[in-house]
């Protein structure tokens with residue numbers, strides 16, 4: 001027998017949560033569809049609470065090891081229609097439509113390790129105002145050392161698990177705020193990178209259980225002079241990889257629907273994209289071949305080499 005961990009994205013708003021439960025399967029058995037109580041995951045009313053899990057991609061389970069698997073699922077209603085929280089169903093046909101462009105996505109997932117009181121780990125909360133104290137920003141980014149690279153054990157374990165699961169991770173680094181880290185997923189196709197990103201987040205939460213730290217993807221986990229955390233997207237099409245002109249055209253095209261993109265990025269983006277802390281304000285759209293204060297940055301090598 002093997003253990004199959006069925007994993008799905010729930011209906012919590014404004015930010016969806018990852019849920020999972022275990023099904024015991026015979027070795028070699030194709031994971032079948034399954035069900036769950038949608039009234040406990042913000043996906044159904046109590047009166048008709050059944051939701052359906054449809055397996056879409058399996059991974060090796062690096063935590064349980066042996067032949068055990070992780071099973072990423074899409075959520076459907078009992079009548080066979082996709083559940084409204086199932087945005088993967090909307091993505092699949094769009095990705096198929098542009099297959100000839102061999103589109104690559106690379107996601108830079110930033111996150112912050114906090115304690116149960118929501119203070120960043122490794123910092124001292126003052127009793128009176130519950131605000132954390134530490135050295136100001138500066139020494140943490142890509143740092144080494146106790147008190148600087150905070151939570152590295154967790155980060156390294158997560159990286160090993162991702163690689164063992166078959167997730168395409170391309171790097172990690174300590175970030176600007178204490179207890180803040182980043183890992184990069186991709187470059188991969190739209191569906192592969194999305195699936196990998198959700199499973200990597202799931203593994204991160206699982207690892208956090210042993211380290212007694214909470215992983216938050218919140219855009220602005222600490223008020224004040226601290227960087228926020230986001231998920232920058234690296235993107236190219238076949239055309240962009242061949243020509244700099246196509247890169248500029250893409251940058252201009254993205255600007256035309258800036259407002260729509262901001263509205264759909266995720267909760268709290270306005271607290272992160274303030275125009276300070278290496279960001280461009282969420283109110284404006286800028287692109288360019290320079291620094292990090294842009295919405296859309298074309299790397300300098302791309303301009304020099306004339307292709308992306």
Ligand code: MG
Nearest residue numbers: 108110175182
């Ligand atoms: Mg970063």
